[in-house]
Amino acid sequence: MKAIFLNGSPRKNWNTHKMLLEVERGAKEVGAETELIHLFDLSFTDCKSCFACKLRGNKTNGICAIRDELRPVLEKIHEANAVVIGTPIYYGDLTGEAASVIHRMLFPTMHYEDDNTHDELLPIKKKCGLIVTGNATTMHIKMGGGAAFKNTAKMISMIFGSCETLYACDTYQFTDYRRYYAGMFNEAHKAEVRDKQFPFDLQNAYELGKRLCQ
Amino acid sequence: MKAVFINGSPRKGWNTHKLMVKASEGAKDAGAEVQFFDLYDLEPFTGCRSCFACKIKGSKTAGACTYPDGLKPVMDAVRDADVLVIGTPVYLGKMSAQLNLFWERLMFTNVSYSSFDHGRKMEKPKRCAMIVTMGATDGQMRQIGYDQQFNYYGQQLGYMMGGRPAEMLYSNDAYQFTDYSKYNISVDRADPVQKKKHLEEEYPKDLDKAYELGRRMCQ
Numbered sequence: 224m225k226a227i228f229l230n231g232s233p234r235k236n237w238n239t240h241k242m243l244l245e246v247e248r249g250a251k252e253v254g255a256e257t258e259l260i261h262l263f264d265l266s267f268t269d270c271k272s273c274f275a276c277k278l279r280g281n282k283t284n285g286i287c288a289i290r291d292e293l294r295p296v297l298e299k300i301h302e303a304n305a306v307v308i309g310t311p312i313y314y315g316d317l318t319g320e321a322a323s324v325i326h327r328m329l330f331p332t333m334h335y336e337d338d339n340t341h342d343e344l345l346p347i348k349k350k351c352g353l354i355v356t357g358n359a360t361t362m363h364i365k366m367g368g369g370a371a372f373k374n375t376a377k378m379i380s381m382i383f384g385s386c387e388t389l390y391a392c393d394t395y396q397f398t399d400y401r402r403y404y405a406g407m408f409n410e411a412h413k414a415e416v417r418d419k420q421f422p423f424d425l426q427n428a429y430e431l432g433k434r435l436c437q
Numbered sequence: 438m439k440a441v442f443i444n445g446s447p448r449k450g451w452n453t454h455k456l457m458v459k460a461s462e463g464a465k466d467a468g469a470e471v472q473f474f475d476l477y478d479l480e481p482f483t484g485c486r487s488c489f490a491c492k493i494k495g496s497k498t499a500g501a502c503t504y505p506d507g508l509k510p511v512m513d514a515v516r517d518a519d520v521l522v523i524g525t526p527v528y529l530g531k532m533s534a535q536l537n538l539f540w541e542r543l544m545f546t547n548v549s550y551s552s553f554d555h556g557r558k559m560e561k562p563k564r565c566a567m568i569v570t571m572g573a574t575d576g577q578m579r580q581i582g583y584d585q586q587f588n589y590y591g592q593q594l595g596y597m598m599g600g601r602p603a604e605m606l607y608s609n610d611a612y613q614f615t616d617y618s619k620y621n622i623s624v625d626r627a628d629p630v631q632k633k634k635h636l637e638e639e640y641p642k643d644l645d646k647a648y649e650l651g652r653r654m655c656q
Contacts, residue, residue, distance in 0.1 A: 233486040266481045269534035271447035272526065274613075277620045311487065314544060314593070319484035319537035326528050335622035378529060403492045406551040 224436050226255040227303040229296070231310035231321030233263045238356040238394040238421075239309040242428040246307050246354065249432025255305065260296055262320040267293035269323040276331035287327040300328055305350045305435040306383070312357030316371040325375060329382050348384035350435040351376075354428065356391040358408070364390055389431055391424035392416075438655050440469040441518040443511065445525035445536025447477045452570040452611045452640070456647040457524040460568060460606075463651025464520065472514045476535045480507030484538040491546040500559035502542040515543065520654045521563045521598060526611075527571035527583055532590060540590075547597045562599030564654050567591050568647060570608040572627065578609055606650055608643040612636040 228247050232239035243259055250257050268291065275281055275288035286301050287294070300306055310321040317325070353376050359368045372388055379386040395417035397403050400410040442461045446453035454475075461471050483506065491498045501516035502508070515521060525532040532540065547559050569587050571578065578584050584607065591603035610632070614620050617629035 233483065233488075237487075263483055263486070268447070268477060269537075270528060271477065272451075273447075274620060277614075277622065279619055279621055281621075313485060313541050316531075316537075319534045319541055322531065322534035322537050326534055329529065335620065335626050374530070397489065402494060403489060404494060404496075404549065404551045405492060408550065 224253075224255040224305070225299075225303045226250045226257045226305035226307070226432075226436050227296075227299050228257065228259040229306070229308045229321070229324060230259065230261045230263075231308055231318045231324070232356070233318070233320075234311075235261065238391055239311050239354060242354045242356060242389070242391055242425065243307065243309045245425045245428035246309075246352065246432035246435075249429040249434075250305065250436040251432075252429075253433050253436045255432075255436035258299065260299075262324060265292040265296070267291045267323065269319075270326045270330055277335055283331055285332040287331045289327070293324065293327060296324070297328060303349060305352070307352035307354060307432070307435065309354035309356070312355060312359055312368075315368060317375060325379070329378060332382050351379050351383050351386040352431055352435055353379070353386055353388045354391070354431075355388065356394050358394060358396065359390075359392055361390070361392045364392060387431060387435070389424075389427055391421060391428075394421070438467075438469040438520065439514075439518045440464040440471050440520035440522065440651075440655050441511075441514045442471065442473045443515075443521070443523045443536070443539060444473070444475045444477075445523065445533045445539070446570070447533070447535070449475070452608060453524045453526050453568065456568045456570065456606070456608055456643060457522070459644045459647040460522055460524075460566070460651035460654075463648040463653075464522075464655040465651075467652045467655035469520065469655035472518075474511050474514070476511075476539055479511070482507035482538060485541040485545050492550055498546055500547050502546045504542070508539060508542055511539065512542065516559070517561065518563055519561060520565075521594075522566045522568065522651065522654065523594070523603075524568040524570075527569060527573070527587075530581070530583060530586060532587075544593065544597050559598060564601070565591070565594050565598050565603035566606065566650055566654055567594065567603050568606045568608065568650075570611045572611050572613055573609060575607070575609045578607065604650060604654070606643070606646055608640070608647075610635045610639065612640065 276283045310317045376386040376388045393416045501512045525536045595602040
């Protein structure tokens, strides 16, 4: 069992990364071979519409043909049994880095032939996960703030078979709130969520890692 | 009058790029000083790094991200612009992620965490437009809801850059390959004859619209 975890957040040791570390711990617990990759450490672009993956007789085998620093990651994703992508919420959506990976991971597997032949290129079904962190409260997410992630998870599961989404809401964002123009956030409330709720979120992340790799 | 054009498509001389070039010609003919950036050609850059330099008390970012990477010259140009035109193909129902990287850096710097009524910090308000190309026909676009997604982008952009929603130009049924017979694409999905007809008869109208849009924005 191989599991790969992608950090689509620019920050290390903050909420998204911490969640992914817990997912990884859970995956290791059940014996998976794991790797956590920071997308912001790599230099790459989004899909270049080269359509090498749509060319008749092409041998891309569902792996994006662009040779940049994302290519080895995409090869690893192709081999993996479990894939979890973590992203903070940027404008109600994924970070551009996470979106690039998702485009380049999904588009090469999608046919333009017929809507029902997606999985032809994918001998291995994967257990996928999407970890989403941000200021949004659980209520915001439920009231429609999670639409972009719902769609993303739907698209991933259409290709790879499944995708579970896990949120860590109302996260603690700054080391010292007093240094920032952040009047809309109540630091005491944020600290309370961090101390009381976030440990549960981490626990859920750990369980997710275990579940996906069993 | 300064106008900045941001091309979020990877392909030169293809649908999005051509429309953007046309729009920039319209802007030039209206007398604007034009800068054109291809996001796929820049030195490496990332999306927002959550450094929060734009939120720290005493910040002097003045509404444009100052992170020093390949996007720096673009952000500098945008800061001084009166008009901002952004072009993108539709990638899985959204803007290209390459454009998304720029988008985060453009928008977040202007978001105030002090109140929900975002205090825009960009010194010069901008008139904005978006040029969006896709294989989907106009009917498919409306059925799937791509127009809703992109109208929403346009609303956000306009709001953050000066108040009015961005003007939207959709170019549908895009001619995607030089030779359709070389690609795995069924006739049901895209009939090359029909595609060619659209390219020759309808797409030139979109180019005219793009030119007019560029001119109008800069008048």
